[in-house]
Amino acid sequence: MESANPARPARYIAHLDMDAFYASVELLRYPQLRGRPVVVGGRRRVAYGESADDRFATLRGYTGRGVITTSTYEARALGVFSGMGLMKAAKLAPDAILLPADFEAYRKYSRLFKDAVRAMAPEVEDRGIDEIYIDLGEAVAASVADGAPDSWARARALALDIQRVVREATGLSCSIGITPNKLLSKIASELNKPGGVSVIRPDDVHSVVWPLAVRKINGIGPRANAKLEKLGVRTIGELAQKDAAWLVEQFGRSYGAWMYRAARGEDERPVVTWSEPKSISRETTFEDDLHPVRDKARLTAIFTELCQRVAGDLQRKGYSGKTIGLKIRYDNFQTVTRDLTIDIPTQDAKTIRRAAGECLKRVPLDRRIRLLGVRVGTLSRPGVVLETHDPSLFE
């Protein structure tokens, strides 16, 4: 499968995924837990079962809300994965060690591994705390002098170098996929976890990618997967057999057309090294559902605190926003949102609180509430004069 446009140079895009990131950071701190099933999740220390060695809590007898954010490979072998409720996980793996999340530590190691990679290859796109894309085009071109016969072999050698510098900087392992684009690299990095490097050359798409489940495509989630399954489409290869018009009929103009291209491994998105944030939010799920009338005082206090925390985030990061949003999840998990656009962008807690309070008046309060959230969008940087395109100003 050669590039459709011969004028476009070949691309070498890497996707780097840290292995069981949060859990691996915890194992640096508690090396005695290596080899044992460990999960990270839940909230601040609450009373649950102590382990036999009396040092670490186990999942046994865990009650309360919360999900697993990361599990070690030993825990995954017991059927315990990220996103799973902790109470369910406790049934499957009662003796697994449960550690509370320490985001400050994870952010620190995130910075360490990203800085180490950037020192080698500066074209890095952030995809969250434990993932990046890297455009290796320059680095591959620069190593031509090495005299390596095949550019993909050079790319693979670069991936091994990146794994080494990440390990030296953090003590952690990662998996890397290298292909001509982000879509395929994201798939590739998962093929040899943990600690692997996988290369998919353009000609390998049929043999390597098509046998995989459609769910492996980043962008096909649980809903689209279920619908595809009902339509008799299980693998990416089967998806590639469907014609574009049919997919558009089933999934809409934009999504259907995207699926058609994704199944063929086509993706021209560039590696984007920086982008402005679109919104900043804070939300919290209560330990027990709160009643809008009986628990009004507590709800009000939490509501105000969320506004203060969002305002603090805005101020720290240097943004103001003019769309103030409220999010409520009821005890039946139904979620509603309301928002209100104000005239002047703000980063002030009281202003946010007032606007969010207006939003609150527009939501039904006839059920218990499970989650409350506050969001500020349509961000700008205060003090930065925005360019105007109003032609009347120049006539």
Added chain:
DNA sequence: TCTGGGGTCCTAGGACCC
């Protein structure tokens, strides 16, 4: 055994303006 918290992007309808 119900499902965290922080995000992005897309769709769709209505208001409003030209």
Added chain:
DNA sequence: TCTGGGGTCCTAGGACCC
């Protein structure tokens, strides 16, 4: 009094991702 089409903003919800 009625009828257009296009563009942009606002709002609500939902899919998806890490």
